[in-house]
Amino acid sequence: MEFPKENCANKAENHEAAGTTDVIIVGAGVAGAALAYALGKDGRRVHVIERDLNGPNRFAGEVLLPGGYLKLIELGLEDCVDEIDARRLLGYVLYKDGKEAPVTFPLEKFESHVAGRTFHNGRFVRRLQNKAASLHNVSLEQGTVTSLLEENGTVKGVHYKDTSGRVLTAYAPLTVVCDGCFSNLRRSLCNPRVDVPSYFVGFALTNCKLPLEHYGAVILADPSPLVLYPISSTEIRCNVDIPSRNLPSVSNGEMAHYLKTLVAPKVFPELYTACISAIEKKDNIRVMPNRIMAAAPHPIPGAFLIGDALNMRHALTGGGMTVALSDVVLLRDLLRPLQNLSDAPAVCGYLESFYTLRKPMSSTINTLANVLQKVFRASSDPTMEDVQLAFFGYLRLGGVFSYGVSAMLSGLCPRPLSLAFHIFAVALYGVGRLLLPFPSPKRLWDGVKLFWVAVGIVLPFIWSEGVRQMFFPLTVPACYRTPPGHN
Numbered sequence: 417m418e419f420p421k422e423n424c425a426n427k428a429e430n431h432e433a434a435g436t437t438d439v440i441i442v443g444a445g446v447a448g449a450a451l452a453y454a455l456g457k458d459g460r461r462v463h464v465i466e467r468d469l470n471g472p473n474r475f476a477g478e479v480l481l482p483g484g485y486l487k488l489i490e491l492g493l494e495d496c497v498d499e500i501d502a503r504r505l506l507g508y509v510l511y512k513d514g515k516e517a518p519v520t521f522p523l524e525k526f527e528s529h530v531a532g533r534t535f536h537n538g539r540f541v542r543r544l545q546n547k548a549a550s551l552h553n554v555s556l557e558q559g560t561v562t563s564l565l566e567e568n569g570t571v572k573g574v575h576y577k578d579t580s581g582r583v584l585t586a587y588a589p590l591t592v593v594c595d596g597c598f599s600n601l602r603r604s605l606c607n608p609r610v611d612v613p614s615y616f617v618g619f620a621l622t623n624c625k626l627p628l629e630h631y632g633a634v635i636l637a638d639p640s641p642l643v644l645y646p647i648s649s650t651e652i653r654c655n656v657d658i659p660s661r662n663l664p665s666v667s668n669g670e671m672a673h674y675l676k677t678l679v680a681p682k683v684f685p686e687l688y689t690a691c692i693s694a695i696e697k698k699d700n701i702r703v704m705p706n707r708i709m710a711a712a713p714h715p716i717p718g719a720f721l722i723g724d725a726l727n728m729r730h731a732l733t734g735g736g737m738t739v740a741l742s743d744v745v746l747l748r749d750l751l752r753p754l755q756n757l758s759d760a761p762a763v764c765g766y767l768e769s770f771y772t773l774r775k776p777m778s779s780t781i782n783t784l785a786n787v788l789q790k791v792f793r794a795s796s797d798p799t800m801e802d803v804q805l806a807f808f809g810y811l812r813l814g815g816v817f818s819y820g821v822s823a824m825l826s827g828l829c830p831r832p833l834s835l836a837f838h839i840f841a842v843a844l845y846g847v848g849r850l851l852l853p854f855p856s857p858k859r860l861w862d863g864v865k866l867f868w869v870a871v872g873i874v875l876p877f878i879w880s881e882g883v884r885q886m887f888f889p890l891t892v893p894a895c896y897r898t899p900p901g902h903n
């Protein structure tokens with residue numbers, strides 16, 4: 417895929433002078449490329465600086481939830497999932513000890529093309545970048561941003577190195593940093609408290625099929641839960657979630673041994689051979705940390721942070737791109753009434769509402785992902801096993817129970833109150849399950865322990881999201897800020 421030439425590096429020279437760019441975007445991944453297109457469409461002059469325009473070759477960001485697809489539609493980017501051999505995703509089936517719990521995305525109310533999508537991340541990102549670069553007022557340049565240019569407490573632009581190693585400076589009244597999970601620039605714009613509870617170990621299986629077409633599979637296996645989904649018409653991704661402290665080494669072969677002996681036997685029997693071949697294939701095993709970082713911004717006039725640079729959640733539920741695209745829609749909408757971005761302190765104050773307005777989507781997806789990674793992890797603690805069984809049994813009840821969970825999981829119901837309700841209901845269901853058919857003092861005690869453990873899992877994540885912003889956003893004064901110049 418080629419970018420239109422006039423929109424690439426050769427246009428960069430023009431942007432080195434102040435006053436020719438409205439917005440600099442650092443990073444053209446999912447958030448950066450989508451934002452460039454959205455702002456370009458609104459008539460802004462956008463300069464995107466991306467470290468590597470060859471397209472990412474990684475296994476992160478292969479599942480786009482239906483809620484994320486709806487955001488693509490809002491941005492006019494839905495065709496970016498076309499022509500990349502993407503697969504439709506209608507839900508997941510959870511498997512545990514030979515039993516199944518289907519989780520179907522609630523898509524009845526939508527047109528037939530609305531569904532989740534699975535694909536190669538690199539192909540999707542290239543499509544997004546291509547769309548952005550097709551706009552005459554968006555220039556996409558390959559370069560590495562080394563620092564923000566700050567003068568008197570206001571960010572005026574960035575310093576970056578182009579492909580020939582020249583150090584350049586670009587100026588704009590607003591710089592949006594979207595440099596992803598390994599962000600170097602976030603330090604001055606937020607309080608990055610990163611936790612790495614586990615790693616995803618991924619490999620691609622070929623020439624095989626999952627039991628149910630259009631459904632991913634989550635196998636609650638011991639020692640590691642597995643997530644499988646198609647990434648093209650011929651490949652299935654298998655991701656294994658391994659706690660950080662137990663991560664075997666890839667280089668000395670320990671990982672391949674771990675996968676062959678402990679993981680492959682837990683995959684469906686019909687996929688076993690494909691799984692072993694995939695593990696043995698050279699360079700097919702990839703490892704990435706699952707990072708959790710709550711959004712804790714400290715805004716500086718002239719700069720803004722979105723995407724993984726601002727906020728990360730466990731990858732188990734595949735919600736990162738949905739949150740990023742939702743943030744892009746929100747930021748575009750907030751910026752729309754502003755003709756001029758030059759009053760950086762006023763714009764910065766106004767944009768503070770972003771951090772609360774994003775909470776319905778971000779906190780629902782984040783909390784669910786972070787809680788589920790704990791619940792799905794195999795444990796020798798019987799209470800944790802009871803929590804897992806409670807969640808699995810709750811989904812198997814079907815009806816409003818699994819519907820509610822899948823609505824949140826899919827990004828179609830961004831409601832923290834609904835999340836709190838279902839978490840509470842799972843805990844009650846779990847206690848009820850333990851007490852039946854006849855409560856005994858031991859069963860009662862087990863029920864209390866289950867409730868206590870469930871609360872202990874959930875509360876820290878809700879706390880880190882911010883109780884007030886999550887459940888009482890209307891009490892946050894920043895939500896009522898009007899755009900500068902509008903009374």
Ligand SMILES: Cc1cc2nc3c(=O)[nH]c(=O)nc-3n(C[C@H](O)[C@H](O)[C@H](O)COP(=O)(O)OP(=O)(O)OC[C@H]3O[C@@H](n4cnc5c(N)ncnc54)[C@H](O)[C@@H]3O)c2cc1C
Pocket residue numbers: 442443444445446447448465466467468472475476477478479480481559560561562594595596597599600616704705706707722723724725731733734735736737738740
């Ligand atoms: C193992 C794993 C699996 C995941 N699976 C899923 C999934 O299935 N579904 C899902 O929705 N989410 C998933 N995620 C999360 C998802 O990948 C991210 O939420 C999403 O990519 C965030 O988009 P972003 O634009 O913020 O970052 P990225 O897409 O990572 O983009 C950042 C961009 O910035 C560029 N960049 C970095 N530094 C600089 C610099 N100094 N100068 C210029 N450019 C720079 C990079 O080259 C990159 O192109 C997963 C994450 C992990 C770790």
